[in-house]
Amino acid sequence: MPERLRAGIIGVGTFGSQHARIYAEHDAVDLVAVADLRTDRLDDLTKRYNVRAYTDFNDLLNKENLDLVSVCTSDEFHVEPVLSAVNSGVNVLVEKPLAITASDCDNIIRQSDKAGVKLMVGHILRFDPRYYIARQAIANGQIGNPVHLSARRNNLITSAERLGRHTSVAFFLGIHDLDFMNWCVGSDV
Numbered sequence: 001m002p003e004r005l006r007a008g009i010i011g012v013g014t015f016g017s018q019h020a021r022i023y024a025e026h027d028a029v030d031l032v033a034v035a036d037l038r039t040d041r042l043d044d045l046t047k048r049y050n051v052r053a054y055t056d057f058n059d060l061l062n063k064e065n066l067d068l069v070s071v072c073t074s075d076e077f078h079v080e081p082v083l084s085a086v087n088s089g090v091n092v093l094v095e096k097p098l099a100i101t102a103s104d105c106d107n108i109i110r111q112s113d114k115a116g117v118k119l120m121v122g123h124i125l126r127f128d129p130r131y132y133i134a135r136q137a138i139a140n141g142q143i144g145n146p147v148h149l150s151a152r153r154n155n156l157i158t159s160a161e162r163l164g165r166h167t168s169v170a171f172f173l174g175i176h177d178l179d180f181m182n183w184c185v186g187s188d189v
Contacts, residue, residue, distance in 0.1 A: 005067040008033045008090075010057040010081045012041045015095050015122075016072030023070075024049045035060040057081045061088045068093065068118075074166045079104045082119075086111050091118040096179075097171050123179045131180060138184045146185055151177035 007023045009016050012034050023031040034045050035057040042053035054060040061069070061084055069085045071078055071094040079099050085092045086108070098121050099105045112119040125131045137143050153173045163172055182188060 003028075005029045006032050006065060008035070008060050008064055008066045008069045010035045010060065010069060010071045010085075011073035011077070012036045012045055013072065013074075016070065017041070017045065019070040019072055019093075020045055020049060020051075032066070033060050033064045058084055061085055061090060066090045070122075071095065075100055075171055076166065079108065082108050083111055086115045086117050086119070089115060089117060093120050093122055095122045096175050097121070100171065123176065123183075125176050125180050126183060135180070135184050149181045149185070151181070153177065 005028060007029050009019050009023070009031070012020060013036070016034070016036070020031060020034060023029045031049055031051055033052040033054060034042060035054040036042050037055055039053075039055065042055070045051060046053045052060075052064070054063075060066075066085075068091040069081075071081045071085065071092060073081060073095075075097055078094055078097075082092055082094050082098075092112070097105075098108055109119065138146060151174075153169075153176075155173060159172075160169075
């Protein structure tokens, strides 16, 4: 593995710009390029982080010799850039959900395995210390054997208004809870 990883980002909206900030601040990562259809987003990040910008993610993948790429597009646009990265031999961190259909998810996993690249879905609660501690308490038997799990999420109506045309409550928030429950008990819902 190289001393510093060469990273790119496809989709630099809300979450993609956070990935850019974190990669730019990380000691083991060189953020080298970003891709988005919106040039205003690209202009902002190229100035802030001194990176190359592309409006076509395939150009980013073909020209930058990346070790990893974050795919942070809207949910319905994950499949094509993820598969392009995988087929280019680039490791992928994709924001949740992996895809919006089970068949697309299966295809992405199959292609990633075939290409021998790492694929990770950005389930951020797994890295939240509070959730990790709760999961460890369950795994260590500190709170007994779970027989029922439930979750509730509250969010601002402005989030629904902003995201409603791109995603659903299940994909936007519920997926975190489902993933956490699966992680805690080691089985599917």
